Amino acid sequence: MKNKMLFMVMAVLMIVFIIGCSNDQESSGNNSVDTSKTEATGENDSGEGNIEIDELSIGFVPSRDPDEIITATEPLKNLLTEELASLGYDVGNIDITVGTNYEAVGEALSAGTTDVGLIPGGTYVLYDDGAEVALTATRAGLSNDSDAAKDWNENKPTEPRDDQVTYYRALLIAGPSEKGQALADKVNNGEELTFDELNEASWSVMSSSSPAGYIYPALWLQENYNKTITDLDQVVQADSYGSAFARLAAGQTDILVTYADARRDNEQSWTDDFGRDASIWDETNVIGVTPGIYNDTVSVSKNSDIMDDDLKSAIQEAFINIGESEEGKEVISIYSHEGYQKAQDSDYDHEREAQKIVQSLN
Known part of the structure; x- marks a missing residue:
């Protein structure tokens, strides 16, 4: 009888021991899974670094003396580089050129040889097969605004x-x-x-x-x-x-x-x-005054090797931020721009109508 009782006590102790070991292993396994999830989340949060772009080309139309535009916009290179870096793009070089005429910049955007163009609405609608409007410039109103x-x-x-x-x-x-x-x-x-x-x-x-x-x-x-x-x-x-x-x-x-x-x-x-x-x-x-004309655009090339929706968004944010800074305002004042707002293609529908009328007259 005593031997039987001893056997039963030992069996119960063995069961308790086995259950305890099993719980410890499960607990240890759960902690391991949680740790690995935390590490993965940390890696995602840190990201994989900025996207590198060797060169971003920007074309300006010759509405002012070309040399004057090149000199005035030189600081734009550093400003845009810094803004794009904060938005996920490291740009090695920003190349700024002034087209020989308005059409030259539009053609370069369509061909993809220029990534970004600061062009009037009239130029944009002529080349919207290869260019996409990103921003519209804002400017100060004038003390005169009469039709007379x-x-x-x-x-x-x-x-x-x-x-x-x-x-x-x-x-x-x-x-x-x-x-x-x-x-x-x-x-x-x-x-x-x-x-x-x-x-x-x-x-x-x-x-x-x-x-x-x-x-x-x-x-x-x-x-x-x-x-x-x-x-x-x-x-x-x-x-x-x-x-x-x-x-x-x-x-x-x-x-x-x-x-x-x-x-x-x-x-x-x-x-x-x-x-x-x-x-x-x-x-x-x-001796003559025209109706209002929608402001200049910052347009991007649809055929550029580096341009996509993400880069376009970054360029939009970068120019908006530049237009809000004092140094940036000084740079973009060469075109009488004082800031930028996001634009859409339909903003320039009136410009398209104007172009149709002019083309029909020629």
């Missing part, structure tokens, strides 16, 4: 305001030549200009994809005279607004078409570089 040319002349000089706008106007500006002054006098006296009077003058325009330098002035002629730029007898295409103002100052042309704050940008050059004694505000007058 005479109002601009009675409220000179044109000054910036604090509020931001997403559009600008194109102006037809008469210079100090005898013909230019005669046209301005009629406008300031409240008289209507005839097409014959305009046709007797020599005009300076930009390339046909420039909204302020061609498209909207052509529409102005169509709306007011049922004519267009190709109907004018004396037209010179300028390679930049700087050279256009130089010709106007020299009396080589009587009228130039340009964006509304262009005289502010060329105020100092008018006397220092172009040799005029009086100010640009005294010697030039507005």
Whole structure:
């Protein structure tokens, strides 16, 4: 009996021992799994490092003197490099070029030889088969915003305001030549200009994809005279607004078409570089005003080897951040940009309609 009792006690102890060992092993196994999950989460949180890009190319249109644009935008390289690094992209080199004309930048975006282009809306819609709009520039409103040319002349000089706008106007500006002054006098006296009077003058325009330098002035002629730029007898295409103002100052042309704050940008050059004694505000007058034009774009190439949706998003954020910094504002002021907001293709539908009208007139 005693032997039987002893056997039973030993059996119970053995069972307890086996169960205890089993629980310890399960506990140890669970801890091991939890640890491995923590390590994996830590690795995911730390990421795999930034994506490396050897070179990002940016093309600018020649709305100002090319050398001036290259000099003014040099700091953009470091600013953009730093912003993109914080957004997951390490860029080895940023190459900034100025196209020989507006179309050259559009063609480079379509071909994929330029990754990013700062181009007007008119240029964008001509090349939207190979370019995609990423951002629209914002700029300061102006103290003049009237549809009437005479109002601009009675409220000179044109000054910036604090509020931001997403559009600008194109102006037809008469210079100090005898013909230019005669046209301005009629406008300031409240008289209507005839097409014959305009046709007797020599005009300076930009390339046909420039909204302020061609498209909207052509529409102005169509709306007011049922004519267009190709109907004018004396037209010179300028390679930049700087050279256009130089010709106007020299009396080589009587009228130039340009964006509304262009005289502010060329105020100092008018006397220092172009040799005029009086100010640009005294010697030039507005003789025509176009409706509002949607602002310039930052567009990306659809055919670039490095461009994808993630990089496009990073470029959007980077330019928005640059536009919010004081140093960044100074750089982008070369184009009268003061900031950026995300854009979509449909924002430029009106521009497409303008292009269709101009193409039908040519």
